Amino acid sequence: MTVTDRLLPPTQAIEIILREVRRLPVEVVPLAEAGDRVLAEPLVADQDLPPFPAATMDGFAVIHDDTSPWREIIADQFAGQVVDVEVTPGTAARITTGAPLPRGADAVVPVERTEVRDDHVIILQDDVRPGENVRPVGADLRRGEVLIPAGTVIGPAEIGLLASLGRAQVAVSRRPRVSVLSTGDELVDPDQEPGPGQIRDSNRFSLVVAARRAGADVVWSGRGPDDAESLRRVLLERCAESDVVLTSGGVSVGEKDLITRILDDIGTVHFRRLFMKPGKPFHFASVGQAYVFGLPGNPVSAIVGFEILVATALRAMTGQQPVLPRPVTVVLEHDVESGDRIEYQRGVVWADGEGVLRARNTGSQSSARLMSLIGANAFLLIPPRDRLYRAGERVRAIIREPIEGQPEGDGGWEPGG
Template sequence: MQRTSRMLTPQEALDIILAHVQRLPSEEVGLMDAAGRVLAEPLYAPEDHPPFPAATMDGYAVIHDDTSPWREVIGEQFAGHVTDVTVTPGTAVRITTGAPLPAGADAVVPVEDVELVDDHIVIRREEVRPGENVRPVGADVHRGELIVPAGTVLGPAEIGLAASLGIASVPVSRRPRVSVLSTGDELVDPGQPLGPGQIRDSNRFMLVAALQQAGAEVVWAGRGPDDVERLTELLRERIAESDVVISSGGVSVGERDLISAALRTLGTVHIERLFMKPGKPFHFVTVGRTLLFGLPGNPVSALVGFEIFVMAALRAMTGQQPVIPEPVTVVLAHPIEPGDRIEYQRAIVWCDETGTLFARNTGPQSSARLLSAVGANAYLIVPPRAEPYRPGERLRAILRRPVHGQAR
């Protein structure tokens, strides 16, 4: 097999991949099923919030410029219990936080500014301002206002806001349907005994976990057969049922290149190799609307390939914004040895007491050592250069988990 194609930079590869992504159709889901889904269309407020002028304090609803020395309490207004009462000069209505302002009233005087004598109140201050302690109609949200932009991953705040405006279901992008297959004659499932020269199939489990966390629907996960014709047949079935097919293994020069051969037969090969480490062998192929990613067999390479490239495709498919989150800048806490390709070192990024992000890598960065990704919350992007990067120099990093402060 010939490998004459130029090695692409990660950015060039992302551009090629995103140029081939097509948006998935949208579907309507109820709010109880909307968490973690990507909003397909912008949400606008169908009604005002609050829907009525509401008290923001416990107190008495009054007319602000009523000059009466004392006022008769003619009723009570609780949240959810509206009474048919109108405040006129010389009267007031007891009201609790959140309850609708009764007709006629234009202000709420807090309990603590009032003296209650029998069924009358005396206001113990000079002036009551119009609208005081009243949330007017639409104070929080105006009818027609954009409340959640398309591309937002829906969380509790967005879902609560939709509910508060009477929206019972929302349009979200369909979850991407993904098939995962691992290849390699040497693979044995965990739980089975290892024969001579055999290793565990770890990528299938790793990629399924990554897809679950990314909100994709794993429609199939299995081992690829050991024969190019049967493998091609399996892939054909998977392509028909999937938006994305991910394989691992079979793309290195030294490996039996069943996957490369099968992919070549099936579709258009756009990418074969990347100018990055780990993850140099990397296939990106399209067959109609289906995207195929041939990840390397080395688990760290497969993980990085998934998190940088497949994730970008999944985000673009569902319309998630931003498609490619902007990397952060970090200060190196120790020297970093560059390689001859762009390295994505597994790293820990934290925030110091001045608000500056610092990074250290997770030790030996062998692309077979998955332990280097355990506990890592970032990929440190290390461009090639002659001399080592010194502590205090700045590099960019892609955050894969939250950043914390330093314990005090």
């Protein structure tokens, strides 16, 4: 039996994907368009910040060991300007937060610890330390320091840092161009009333959102015909115009599972079955320069397969780090049944008052039950074994959304679900 036909553990399937996918080219975009993109080159500081010693609060710039009881106010130093004065014994300069320290001064006394009399100030603080309330040169960053490594997704803080260093343009990885193709004559659009034996197409819309959230540019989405030759033409067209093509349905072994046969004909199939639940039928193939991921038709299977495998490929293609999420250890709150394959149960993970991560699943884990994903911030990894996983046992989990405190109520989970 070849690798293509074997039931592959998800970890081995990911290894194959990471071996096959290629990095996408780098492009330069304006700073305003760099948000949520992947930084292609490390950001290295080309200057010290701040470039001058700056006050960290409103007050008076002084010489720390000056013992003069009264000090003449010789200037007002505001942020955004520099006054040409020098603080000497017996003098002080009024200063605002963020303003550069005048020559001669080495400390700032907060305004609430002073008393102003006409054009003089009385320092009410007995012991002023050198450097007090002063942010020194390079306190935020030093020239030559690597500030943001390549592969980082650019968020608000990263954008702010790029702007503060004068980076009006940013080198980022090109977004993967993704097409999403649903298959099956039983599908109708959401605004249509299903006829006998028909269902509304949900996978196409779920996968479009999932791809966008993973940083892809969705260039096309639609439904494919259940006619082999027509579907073949559509698939070849999408592969020619995309980096990644996502299909849903048609990947099992039935007479109408056309994706399986078409991929064998037009591309190189790397694997087609996984030792995981949900999502046993899952195709990964190369067609020309494009990668095709044939996802199952069951809605939950499609989303789980996307998050575990496809999102990993998209991260690798853009150089995002880390490529693989790091599982955490959680304590089960209830008994959980195991199956014949490793199961990615949809669950809720939270931190209790002692910092222990606790978990429960979301009830019925049917691969058609989208409600099992609603509110789920994690996948609980349940390996196969011949007995229950009991409440209090530890298992691994992949976190999908932020972990919060203990949820209210019982959340609707069912023991053993």
